[in-house]
Amino acid sequence: MFQALADPTRRRMVERLSRGPASVSELAEPFQMSLPAVVQHLQVLEQSGLVTTEKVGRVRTCTIDTGALSMAEKWINDRRIGWERRLDRLGAFLDALPGSSDKADK
Amino acid sequence: MFQALADPTRRRMVERLSRGPASVSELAEPFQMSLPAVVQHLQVLEQSGLVTTEKVGRVRTCTIDTGALSMAEKWINDRRIGWERRLDRLGAFLDALPGSSDKADK
């Protein structure tokens, strides 16, 4: 999933899709690369769960799956919060120390 | 930055560091790979801004930089919110349609 977001091209695709669904060729249009290349990126996004696609007739329509986005967001948030809680505990611990006796911080 | 988080080994390192700073060998300990490999991962994390290191004496201590984490979190959040706002607008639009005349939904 982070793997899928690692590539700049795929990130631009996600940005595009966050503004609304698109067909494969619409997705490909802003890029200079060949269509198969775009489709390969699309497959990565699909396997990662970030994007859902549905083919009707001869056109495949791509849609963002925000659930997958939320997961990545949560992972990052958990690490960040974990760290910040640690800092808080550390601060509290230092405050409780009798060492350098200032009653509060300045 | 997403590039840096793309690798599972590096993600585990970030998890470890979210629970507190560590030296290079402490970081390397849970892994089976060679130390140079770990150092290489560490360099990637450092260049991405996710991790800060400082060497004192002969031991290098590694710390998470939550600022970088926040940036990634924001990027994801922006896409997700963008998409959800779109859905809201769409819903409002459909509600305003005179087409199938039910006054509210249900």
Place this chain on the structure above:
DNA sequence: TCAATAGATAAGTTTCTGCTTAAGTGTTGT
């Protein structure tokens, strides 16, 4: 001073990525 420690640097290997071109397959408008 000297040996163990903690890590840095270099070079080489293998595997994975991101792309390309070339040649299909199923749809659709005329």
Place this chain on the structure above:
DNA sequence: ACAACACTTAAGCAGAAACTTATCTATTGA
């Protein structure tokens, strides 16, 4: 029916990534 369209599939290739081993350089404690 048939040509244009919207992708698919397959094969191949160059460069990047993720390791490895081997060698080197500073600290540090005895």
